Amino acid sequence: MKVYNNPFSGSGFKVTAVVHELGLDVEFITVDLAKGQQLQPAFLAINPHAKVPVLVDGDLIVWESNAIVTYLGAKVPERGLMPTDPRGLAEVQKWLHWHSAAFYGNAFKVNWNTYYQKLFGHPKDEKVLAEGMEAVKRDLKVLEAALTGREYLTGKLSVADFALATTLLMRDMAGIDLRPFPNVKAWAERMDARPSMQKARPPV
Structure with a gap:
């Protein structure tokens, strides 16, 4: 398998993390976005x-990061990151x-105007x-309630986490404070x- 990615891609973080979590043999190919390699034929x-x-796996090409992690999780069903039962599948x-x-999208408004703004x-x-920060706070309230009494979103570790x-x-x-949301924190x-997850962090 090959994964075309960039170490600073927010969407790519999760793919990198899931690859390492599953211990998959994947060749990472860096796409230099600053040089416009993503626009090359x-x-x-x-x-x-x-x-x-x-992700390219033989003749299969998958784009959209959540579709990629779903596929990766399904490749190694015994690890349980992608459930196979209807209820678990629906939850994830x-x-x-x-x-x-x-x-x-809400978090990206914040990240783009803080972390990425300083970077680029x-x-x-x-x-x-400001709009993004308010939306993120609303989203964190949803997560806070969902994580009450749970270590992970669906009760056990999954690609959703x-x-x-x-x-x-x-x-x-980015200045996103999780202290008001102890379950999320x-x-x-x-x-x-x-x-x-540590391996998924960008170099700066």
Whole structure:
């Protein structure tokens, strides 16, 4: 298997973490986004949306990071990161869809105007930052309630935990304070402590 990625890709963090969590033999290929390699014909042939990450496994090409981690989890069913029973499958998919539809986009508004702003030096949009921070606080209330009495989102570790936890990976630099959400804070710290998550962190 090959994964085309970039070490600073927020969407790529979760794929990297799940690969390492499962101990899969994967070749990581760095796509230099700053140089526009994602716009080259060779890359567009595997992802016409010009985004990372992309997984290639034989003749199978998967883009969209949550689809990739779902596939990876299903490749190693004995590890339980991707349930096979209908209830467990629905629980994980619920969180992955919510992540794509709401949480990631809201957090990206914050991350783009804090961590990535310092990294790349683009102008900061204070209005978007404030909107994103308010939305993230609402999302964290949802997570706080869901994690009551649970160590993980569905009761046991799954790809959903990696998807959502990696979105908070750079929370300190982004100014996202988890102290008002003790369940989320404990869960995020629990996830951060996993070696696979540490390997997913960008170099700065």
